[in-house]
Amino acid sequence: MSTTTFSTTPYKGTRDFYPQELQKRSYIFDCWRKTLIRCGFVEYDTSIIENADLYIAKSGEELGSKQLYNFHDKGDRHIALRPEMTPTLARIVANKMGELKMPLRWFSIPNCFRYERPQKGRLREFWQLNADIIGASAGAVEVEILYVIGQLFLEFGATKQQFKIMFNHRGVLDRWLSEVAQISDVEAKALVYAVLDDWYKVSLDQNVALLSAKLSELQIQQITDLVSKQGTSWSEYLTIAKTFPELDLILNTISTFSEHVEYDFNPTIIRGLAYYTGLVFEAFDKNPQNPRAMFGGGRYDDLLSLFGKSAPAIGVGVGDVTWENFLDAWDLWPDFSQISSQPVGILLSSTENLPKLYSEVIPKLQAEGKTYDINYEFDRSENKRWETLKKRGCGEIIKM
Amino acid sequence: MSTTTFSTTPYKGTRDFYPQELQKRSYIFDCWRKTLIRCGFVEYDTSIIENADLYIAKSGEELGSKQLYNFHDKGDRHIALRPEMTPTLARIVANKMGELKMPLRWFSIPNCFRYERPQKGRLREFWQLNADIIGASAGAVEVEILYVIGQLFLEFGATKQQFKIMFNHRGVLDRWLSEVAQISDVEAKALVYAVLDDWYKVSLDQNVALLSAKLSELQIQQITDLVSKQGTSWSEYLTIAKTFPELDLILNTISTFSEHVEYDFNPTIIRGLAYYTGLVFEAFDKNPQNPRAMFGGGRYDDLLSLFGKSAPAIGVGVGDVTWENFLDAWDLWPDFSQISSQPVGILLSSTENLPKLYSEVIPKLQAEGKTYDINYEFDRSENKRWETLKKRGCGEIIKM
Numbered sequence: 001m002s003t004t005t006f007s008t009t010p011y012k013g014t015r016d017f018y019p020q021e022l023q024k025r026s027y028i029f030d031c032w033r034k035t036l037i038r039c040g041f042v043e044y045d046t047s048i049i050e051n052a053d054l055y056i057a058k059s060g061e062e063l064g065s066k067q068l069y070n071f072h073d074k075g076d077r078h079i080a081l082r083p084e085m086t087p088t089l090a091r092i093v094a095n096k097m098g099e100l101k102m103p104l105r106w107f108s109i110p111n112c113f114r115y116e117r118p119q120k121g122r123l124r125e126f127w128q129l130n131a132d133i134i135g136a137s138a139g140a141v142e143v144e145i146l147y148v149i150g151q152l153f154l155e156f157g158a159t160k161q162q163f164k165i166m167f168n169h170r171g172v173l174d175r176w177l178s179e180v181a182q183i184s185d186v187e188a189k190a191l192v193y194a195v196l197d198d199w200y201k202v203s204l205d206q207n208v209a210l211l212s213a214k215l216s217e218l219q220i221q222q223i224t225d226l227v228s229k230q231g232t233s234w235s236e237y238l239t240i241a242k243t244f245p246e247l248d249l250i251l252n253t254i255s256t257f258s259e260h261v262e263y264d265f266n267p268t269i270i271r272g273l274a275y276y277t278g279l280v281f282e283a284f285d286k287n288p289q290n291p292r293a294m295f296g297g298g299r300y301d302d303l304l305s306l307f308g309k310s311a312p313a314i315g316v317g318v319g320d321v322t323w324e325n326f327l328d329a330w331d332l333w334p335d336f337s338q339i340s341s342q343p344v345g346i347l348l349s350s351t352e353n354l355p356k357l358y359s360e361v362i363p364k365l366q367a368e369g370k371t372y373d374i375n376y377e378f379d380r381s382e383n384k385r386w387e388t389l390k391k392r393g394c395g396e397i398i399k400m
Numbered sequence: 401m402s403t404t405t406f407s408t409t410p411y412k413g414t415r416d417f418y419p420q421e422l423q424k425r426s427y428i429f430d431c432w433r434k435t436l437i438r439c440g441f442v443e444y445d446t447s448i449i450e451n452a453d454l455y456i457a458k459s460g461e462e463l464g465s466k467q468l469y470n471f472h473d474k475g476d477r478h479i480a481l482r483p484e485m486t487p488t489l490a491r492i493v494a495n496k497m498g499e500l501k502m503p504l505r506w507f508s509i510p511n512c513f514r515y516e517r518p519q520k521g522r523l524r525e526f527w528q529l530n531a532d533i534i535g536a537s538a539g540a541v542e543v544e545i546l547y548v549i550g551q552l553f554l555e556f557g558a559t560k561q562q563f564k565i566m567f568n569h570r571g572v573l574d575r576w577l578s579e580v581a582q583i584s585d586v587e588a589k590a591l592v593y594a595v596l597d598d599w600y601k602v603s604l605d606q607n608v609a610l611l612s613a614k615l616s617e618l619q620i621q622q623i624t625d626l627v628s629k630q631g632t633s634w635s636e637y638l639t640i641a642k643t644f645p646e647l648d649l650i651l652n653t654i655s656t657f658s659e660h661v662e663y664d665f666n667p668t669i670i671r672g673l674a675y676y677t678g679l680v681f682e683a684f685d686k687n688p689q690n691p692r693a694m695f696g697g698g699r700y701d702d703l704l705s706l707f708g709k710s711a712p713a714i715g716v717g718v719g720d721v722t723w724e725n726f727l728d729a730w731d732l733w734p735d736f737s738q739i740s741s742q743p744v745g746i747l748l749s750s751t752e753n754l755p756k757l758y759s760e761v762i763p764k765l766q767a768e769g770k771t772y773d774i775n776y777e778f779d780r781s782e783n784k785r786w787e788t789l790k791k792r793g794c795g796e797i798i799k800m
Contacts, residue, residue: 005708008495014447016492022445040743040773045422047414047525071471074515092416095408101792115474125447140751140776249751256759308405343440351540351649359656373440376540392501
């Protein structure tokens with residue numbers, strides 16, 4: 001063995017989960033799991049290694065590989081640590097297309113890697129809940145996914161004052177731009193999407209200035225009316241929305257489960273990714289110190305095209321770092337000392353009692369569902385050893 | 401998006417865990433977790449990415465990198481997917497040496513990667529339970545770890561007829577070779593270790609032939625007597641064993657918890673790895689079709705030396721693939737259809753009932769702790785839809 005000594009810090013942008021930190025992460029994952037299982041979802045998992053070319057094909061050479069952890073294995077295969085789960089989900093669904101009973105309600109909590117500069121809320125390694133419904137076309141399933149996202153928050157005890165779920169539809173916006181605002185030029189539409197996407201990140205004046213590069217004053221007025229849900233701009237938007245059956249269902253149903261969750265039909269919800277094809281949605285943290293989009297999702301019916309197959313799909317991805325920040329900010333953590341049982345301390349007076357420990361004491365504790373912590377420091381005083389066991393979190397202490 | 405279509409098979413030597421397969425893996429992990437938590441262990445986790453040079457320093461340039469998934473990140477850091485958890489465990493313990501309250505009873509179930517030819521029981525990606533006690537010198541803690549390993553098996557309903565736990569001590573064997581068999585030459589000792597390690601893989605004649613390269617006939621006789629636990633060879637071995645306090649404790653205590661677990665003090669248990677410094681042990685599958693060592697562990701007091709620190713440690717690593725093969729061979733799986741609750745099928749007659757579904761039906765099911773599966777195929781006959789829900793595993797079906 002070499003005599004070099006190595007640094008003990010974890011690789012940049014990754015985390016060591018000591019038992020206390022893992023307890024928090026496990027709490028999040030357990031609540032996510034509980035919610036999704038309750039809503040009829042089943043869990044899957046895969047290897048973290050995928051074909052690197054998948055991501056490059058999906059996002060283009062430059063964008064696809066810039067943040068990618070890709071390398072060649074010792075057999076010269078071009079592989080990558082997945083930066084997201086969706087292409088993998090598409091792969092395993094395409095792989096058993098004939099056997100799987102659609103629709104699938106599937107979830108997974110994979111870790112993903114992206115090479116970027118670590119910052120608050122964004123690390124190189126993160127875990128991401130992926131929940132998807134595959135094989136059901138636009139319709140009642142849109143209502144279902146919005147319901148499920150609300151349930152995720154409620155499981156942690158979050159309230160209507162702390163978050164909301166915003167949704168929009170790419171098709172509605174597109175038709176409204178063409179038919180109401182009379183914007184059909186592709187570049188002008190792209191500009192409107194980009195400006196709406198960042199609407200609340202800049203001032204109204206800045207938004208107007210940006211739009212004026214391609215739009216008339218009237219068109220700009222229509223858009224600002226739409227964003228503030230005013231006048232005919234908004235009423236026409238609603239009229240178009242009702243011609244999309246899934247939106248009509250959402251607008252008719254959502255009040256039945258919005259007692260504890262605020263849902264907001266909002267034209268500024270765009271979602272960057274090109275692949276969304278219908279409903280898009282975003283969960284929003286209302287924290288006045290740090291109001292922000294937490295995560296999003298939508299319908300993406302081109303999911304399986306990388307594998308030459310086709311199936312409609314709708315889904316959501318939720319990052320663990322963002323979620324943890326949300327729980328921190330609103331103090332939604334449970335009291336872990338209350339929910340995990342305290343071990344029983346065992347203060348052994350001598351090794352001669354080991355047979356009794358294993359034949360009587362431990363079997364009894366195990367039968368009672370109790371956990372334990374054995375102290376072997378025979379050379380220390382009983383008082384000191386008692387104190388040590390207490391400091392280690394033991395409740396009851398058995399001297400033997 | 402490119403028009404290339406990609407292969408849907410997973411990367412060589414890795415597995416896709418569809419919900420049915422994940423249910424099996426989760427069953428294993430849950431039972432491992434339950435056992436270890438009951439025995440006072442707490443869970444930790446880390447990133448799969450580690451400093452590649454750690455493994456090369458530990459095992460030498462060639463051995464260290466031959467099976468290693470190592471590469472340079474976009475910032476030219478030499479990183480690797482961990483091939484095992486021990487160096488990482490050492491790193492995170494060394495990193496908080498002052499704060500952590502020793503002894504630590506820690507476990508983790510990381511995935512690990514090794515570049516090798518996939519074969520039965522051995523894949524490129526595997527999960528490995530690591531359970532370690534750090535900060536307690538040889539003594540009663542040796543008894544504790546042997547107890548815990550037995551508990552792991554019992555949690556799955558395995559019986560004494562299906563497995564045994566064999567143990568040995570490097571110090572006892574070394575002293576016996578020097579003092580009883582009068583073998584002190586380093587090369588001769590190394591030969592004996594190698595032959596004992598593979599003792600049951602070849603015939604007695606072959607073992608004798610191998611040993612005769614360095615040993616006298618008397619010495620070979622002493623070794624074959626030792627292996628078959630006969631005569632003074634074995635009684636001297638026991639006498640030496642009793643001078644090691646931890647072995648004396650094991651031999652005095654083990655009968656108290658061996659009603660359901662067979663423990664076997666066995667001089668052929670060597671364990672290849674150079675770093676074991678005292679007790680070594682191995683779990684053995686008694687399956688007559690495929691008797692084999694399943695996994696092992698031992699005391700390795702040099703654990704932290706890579707990081708310039710020092711702490712005594714004893715631990716075990718258990719692979720998921722081996723464990724799954726064990727459960728398969730002995731048919732120890734539970735009936736999953738019995739342990740997971742059947743969803744309630746919801747046969748919705750029209751989207752007009754969505755408000756009722758979300759305001760009444762689902763809240764009631766959730767309050768009862770039931771899961772559900774909604775069918776939206778409004779264009780199919782009620783009978784067909786009923787059949788579909790049954791085929792998807794629904795018990796009760798609600799028509800609405």
